[in-house]
Every structure is written in C-alpha cells, then in structure tokens.
Amino acid sequence: MSFWQDPVAVIGQWILDLLISLNLPEAWVTFIYTLLGVIVVASFGLILVIFLIWVERKVAARFQDRLGPNRAGPYGLLQTLADIVKLLTKEDVVPEKADRLVFNIAPILSMVAVLLIWAVVPFAPGWIGTDLNVGVLYIAAVGSFGILSVLMAGWSSNNKYALLGAFRAVAQLISYEVPMLLTMLVPVLLARGMGMVHMVTAQDTWFIFLAPAAAVVFLISSIAELGRTPFDLLEAESEIVAGYHTEYTGMKFGLFFAAEFLHAFTVGVLFAIFFLGGWRGPWAEQAPILGLFYLMLKSIFGYFIIMWVRSTLPRIRIDHMLAFNWKFLTPVALALLILTAFLDKIFSETALRIPVLLIANLVVLAIGYVISSAMTRRQAKQRVKFKKRPVAKPA
C-alpha cells in the first residue's frame, strides 16, 4: 500500500511504530494513538467549517444575483479568516442577570454535538474514527446534545426572546427528530446492520434507488433539525430578534454559527452515507484517498440541495411547521418503515427487490401528498370568510 493510495494508514502505522519504539506501557500507547485520532478528526471538521462558510456565502450570493465575498484573498477565500479575527477581537458581553456557567457552556456544547457525529463517519475504506455497532443510534443520541445546547443558551441568557426561541427550537427539533429517526431506520433495515461501515459496504445499489421517499423525508426533516430557512423559526429575526443566541457576542456567537454550518454539511455527509453509497465509487477500495474524494463529492451534492432550499424558500408558519411534521412526514415515514420491512423480507435475494421497493416508495409518497393536500383544501374551505371591504384605489 503506497503512500499516495492510503496516506492515513501509512502515517498511522508510522506513528504507532514510533510510540511502540518509545517503550511506553501498552495502555498509554493506545491512549495517545486514540487521542491523536480524535484531534485529527475534530480538526478536520473545524477546518472544514472555514471553507464551508465561504462556499455557502458564495453560493447564496449567486442565488441572489450577487458576487459574494471577493476582496480578501483570491475569490474571497480568506474572508472567513478575516471574520474570525473580527469575532475574536469583539467585546465578550455576558448579560448581568445571565447564568454565567450555563451561558458559557452552551455554545461549546452545540459545537461538540456536531463534532461528535464525525467520530463515526466512514471517510474511506479503513478511515473511520470508531466503527460502533450502534452507529446510527449513536448519531441520534448525539443529536440530543444539540437540542440541549439550544435550551441551555435560551434559558441562561435571561432574555424573553431567547427563551421564546429556545421553546420554539425544542418544539421543532423534538418533533422533527421523529421522522428523521424513522427514515434513518429504513437504510438500517436495507443494510441489515447499524454500523456505519457496514452501511456503506452493503450498498451495492445505492439506497436512494431502494428508498427514494425515505431519502426525501430524511433530507426535509434534517433541514428542520438544522433550523435553517424555511424552518428557521427558532431564530426568526423578524419575530424574536435572533432566537436563542440573541445575547451572544464575539466568538461565542461564532461557535453557534460555525456549528450550524458544520451541521449542515454533516447532514450532507450523512445523506451521502445513508443513501448515496458513502465512499463507494470506481477504485475506491484500491485507493482510499479516492473514497474520500467520492464521499466529499456526494456530500456536497446534499449540501447544495440544502443551500438551494435555504436561499429559495420563505419561512414556514409555526402551525404549518408542526402540521407538516405530524400530518405528513411522520405518517409517511411510519408507512415507509413498515412497508420496507415487509417488502424487503418478502423479495430479498430476488431480482424484484429493487423495482418493488422503488415503486412502493413512490406510491407512499404520492398517497401521502394526495391525502395531505386534500386535508389542506378542506381546511381552507372551513376558514372564516370576511365580507369584501372597499379598498382605496389609486386614482
């Protein structure tokens, strides 16, 4: 295995040999080796954010017919670094009546919650932080720290807008966790395992062809989990200032900001792993570095959809947000889960497996759409109609 095919394995082996040659006890060697791995994976995520913020600003600018950042460095690449310097030099304000400890822990927790997901992301064959056998559940578990950080930030700021934002955030995040978890179970059923490496190796056909409806529901509910437009009720600036991070300044605000961007990309990565085959592609097994390239390519596809939705859709109203979740996404996700379990068992190992699952998915999605739009129309009829009043017309 040459260096250019698999640099991580070569460097890792070199460090391991170095540590063993130092004659440390075995437990310490494992500890230091693991710690180095943690640092590498976490720094990868953190450095990625710098790049992602630039990408997002550039793409959003193009959607709005602007140029975006283009002054600092070539194509404005250094803009984010300049912003970081600006954020670091800002005054760090803590409100007088705020709960200092909780207030300061919340932004760190929000960043940690996202970084923890990267521990189980399989970047390429053999490149993974740790291959837990409960990988998918672990991702769901880590997500709850994100909710907690929002609640802590909103409560400790001692600001009514922050608290309102936190309430909204928790209502939204907990609700949308339900369809997200249910659709995450569909790839688990298809792969017959919860480990992330197993998930990738099981995708001889990408799961998006077996479960397109599940992929759509997963992406929508993940965008809601992110709290981005059109689901940005938790920081709706025209209603509740900035939601849970109203009182945050400087780098503490920067942490929330960076965590959101990294989370958006992480959703892209998870989408790629669950539905687009992860690092799989031509010659990825021979040269793992190609696998990393494929994963990043697929992730950027998911990330682009998220950015696209963000810059084209307006904010959804709060009752519509909850109704959309409980009356459309959750029933569809439940139906998909049950159907997939039955059909995948009945047609496993036969040639019919892929077409049957594909058609079943599309049918469920269509039925869900028809029912929910019929319900919307019926509600629209029941709405109170007012008599038309004369309106002043321009002369």
Next chain:
Amino acid sequence: MTVEQGIFLFIGFLILFSGFMMVTRSNLVHAALYLILVLFGVAVLFVLLNAGFLAVVQIIVYIGAIAILMIFAVMLTRGDVTGEAITMNSVFGWGMLLSSLFGFALIIMLGQWPAVTSLAPALPASWNELVEIGVAFLSPQGFVIPFEVASVLLLAALIGALYVARAPKKGE
C-alpha cells in the same frame, strides 16, 4: 490503577457529586442540568460494562427526551424560573436520616456478600449484543410478551398524558 479504573473513579465521583447537587439546588433548571450530568455518567458506566446499546439508548431516552421534558415542565409550571424560596419540605431531617441510614445499610450488607469482589468474566466469543437483544425481544421463548406490554404501556402513557395535560375546554 488501570485506565478503566481511572475512568470509573472519575465518572463515579461525577455521578455522586452531580446527584448531590441535583437534590440540593433550589434552582430547578440547575437541578435538571445536574440530572443530565448524572444520566450521562450512567451512560459511560454502561459503556464500561460492555453494554453499548444500553448506553446509547440511555442518552436518547433520558437526555434526549426525559431531561428535556423535565426542563420544559419546570419552565411551564413557574412564573419565574430562577429559584424558589424553600427547597425542602418539613420532613427534610427525617429524609436525610432515612436515606443515609438506608444507604449505609445497603453498603454494609453488600460488604458481607462474598460475590461482591468478583471480577467480570470474559464475554462469550462471537458475542453480538444487538443480535442477542433483537432475538430475545422477538422470539416466543424470549421476551416478546413483555415487549408488547411495554409498547401498550407507552401508548397508554402517551394518550393519558395528552388527555391530562390538555387545556380544559370551555364549559367542562
């Protein structure tokens, strides 16, 4: 001292300290946050005990749902969330006496039990926790009836909670 023991001592201290803070803080949101620390510590203990699935479920169910529900309830049931005048009720002293007696009695009784110093035996080869749990929950020889009863219980709790907590309609 091995690494495992170090982790256990740190987590054990964290659990007991946070548990103590939880039962003594008058600020209920702080108490709930300390409760989350305890729950997280217990999840780490589950990992030390080779029960990774339980650890993850502990975090999803307790931290992701129960603790957040607790904080929500604290905020919904009070005008101000900063603290209350009296933390403890009138039988506070009796409670302290009873619980410390109970705790010491437990520890003394455990100390007299011979199996208490046993070390963990190796897990059977080819141990796959997820497969074992899945089979146990769904096989008729296993725990399929408790599993179904638990799901009925959760459904009943869901409906009951909705019915109890909803705002009373006019004229009821």
Next chain:
Amino acid sequence: MIPLSWYLYLAAGLFALGLFGAVARKNAVAILMSVELMLNAVNINIVAFWRYLAPAEIGGQIFAIMVFAVAAAEVAVGLALFISIYNSRKTIAADEINLMKW
C-alpha cells in the same frame, strides 16, 4: 479490572441520594427527578449483575430496557399531571397539593 463492588457501592450511594430527594424536596418536578435518580441506580445494578454474574444471558439488558420504557411512561404522565395541577391550583409544591388528604 473493576470489581463488582465498585458498581454496587456507587449505585447504593446514588439510590440513597435519590431517596433523600424524593422524600425531602418540596417541588413535585424535583421529586420526579429524584425518582429518576433511583431508577438509574437500579439500572446500574441490573447491568452490573448481568455483566459480572450472568453475561451469557441477555435478560439483564432486557430488564434495563424495560426500566427505560417504564421511566419514560412515568415521566410523561407525571409531568402531564403536574402541568394540569399547576393550571388549576397555581402551585406544584408537593405539600400544598393536599385536597385528597383527610
């Protein structure tokens, strides 16, 4: 290696703390939290017994999962009751909810 006793002593301590909270706290939500502490102490014990005394049988872990389910149901109903009581009586201090007390 960690002997079984460490887990049992820790669980005993946690259970005693939870018992104290359940008996002595005034606020009903805090009492519910203390009950959660006690349930967690029991869960530590169950899983430790499974790991040290009967690792070949999955029953210990199943038992712990049942405790999770019961705890979730208990908290959902309990908090719903407290919110309902708060809406009608404006207090959730446990010793002031005494309408049914003779």
